[in-house]
Amino acid sequence: MPDETNSAPSTPAAPSTPAAPSKFSAAPTPTPVTVLGLGAMGQALAGAFLAAGHPTTIWNRSAGKGDDLVARGATRAASAADAVRAGEVVVVCVVDYDASQAVLEPLAADLSGRVLVNVTSDSPERAREAAKWAAGHGIAYLDGAVMIPTVMVGTPEALLFYSGDEAAYKKHEALLRSLGGQSAYVGADHGLAAVYDLSMLDFFWTSMAGLVHGYALAAKDGVPASALAPFLQSHFSLIALLIGETxxxxxxxxxxxxxxxxxxxxxxxxxxxxxxxxxxxxxxVLRGVRDVAKRAVDLGHGGDSWTATVEGVRNPRA
Incomplete structure (x- = not known):
């Protein structure tokens, strides 16, 4: 991460190896935790903490959310400051970093000495800016990315990325794994969780674009998507094999x-x-695929494998 002197980001570290389900299922030592933001994901996070036995305090900018969590044992704080003071770890999950900073700025003194975990989705640059702000106020800071839908939060299969203060992650790893058994620490650069997030979503959305386009192409000749689906599922095993090789x-x-x-x-x-x-x-989309591949050929990679299209991506003006 950029240190407090705003140096360049450090070399990305390899992600930590996710724990086996048996470790995930072990009961962690209860840690008081606060969740700021009770949208669908914030409520899922708070619910997972409760299910794992952690004393959980909740707060939301607008009233009327979290009744189910309170019924399950959560404490609803009267103010954001009260919520922060109740938790050893404070998790914020709101719409974007403008919203998170609006919530956190007045709480700097209350957050000092605590661990702040921001799982709000945004860019690596915004994560690094937030880390610099946190460091200036003596706040141990982890940036995070939730890679699964709300219904998977708290399951052994759930994947979350964390980056930033490694000591804070190690101290509270059991707490954070209660959100997902595949949680991974990916490095000291606070922007890395967002990098992993964006890269994986890049793959997901471009893959989904290809999927629906393939269905639309088949349908033009009378082949329903349901008829094509089993063959695409089988074909996907090839893509899985190519990920590591590529x-x-x-x-x-x-x-x-x-x-x-x-x-x-x-x-x-x-x-x-x-x-x-x-x-x-x-x-x-297909034209874009063609243009990137043609650019790679023009760069001298015609005799190379399809992976060489990465050179067309890296050199958009070639």
Whole structure:
């Protein structure tokens, strides 16, 4: 992370290995925890803390939320300051960092000496700014990213990323794992949780775009999505196998293309694009795939594997 002198971010650390379900299921020592923000995700987080046996205090900017949590044993604080003073760890989950800073700014003195965990979604830059603010007020700070829907919060399969103050994470790891058994600490740079978040969502949303486009293409010739789905599920196992191999090639900057080279694969993309155009479909995403691959070929990677398209992504003006 950038230190308090605003130096450049440190080299990303490898994520910590998630605990096995048996460790997840072990009862942690109860830790008083406060949740600021009771949207759907904030309520799910508070509920998971309660289920794990942690004394939980809640607060929301607008009234009328959290009755179910109170019925389950949570304490509703009269003010944000009261809520903060009740918790050893304070978790904030609101709409964005403008909202979180509006909540936290008046609470700096109350937060001093506590651990602040911000799982509000935003950019790595905003996370680093928040970390600098926290350091200036003597607040141990972790930035986090919740990678699962509310219904999965508190389960062994739930994935959350944390970055920032490693000592704070280690001290409260059991508490944080009550939110998800696949919780991972990814490094001291406070922006890294957001980097992991954005990168994974980048993959998710572009993959979903391809999924619905494939369904739309098939439907134009009378094939329902439900008929195609089983074959796509089977095909996805290939993608799962390629994830690690592609990562190795990207990190090494070497893209062996003996089995299938980019120039040939690019022709296949052109065929799909033309078929979609003839069927009156939007092809903006496919055109983008084609353009990035063509740029990589123009950069001299025609004989390399499809992974070389990363060079087209990295050099948008080439």
């Amino acid at each position: 990562a190795t090639e990207v990190d090494a900057g070497a893209y062996p293309g003996e089995q299938a080279n980019l120039a040939v694969e690019l022709e296949g993309v052109e065929h799909i694009l033309h078929a979609a155009e003839r069927r009156g479909l939007d092809v903006s």
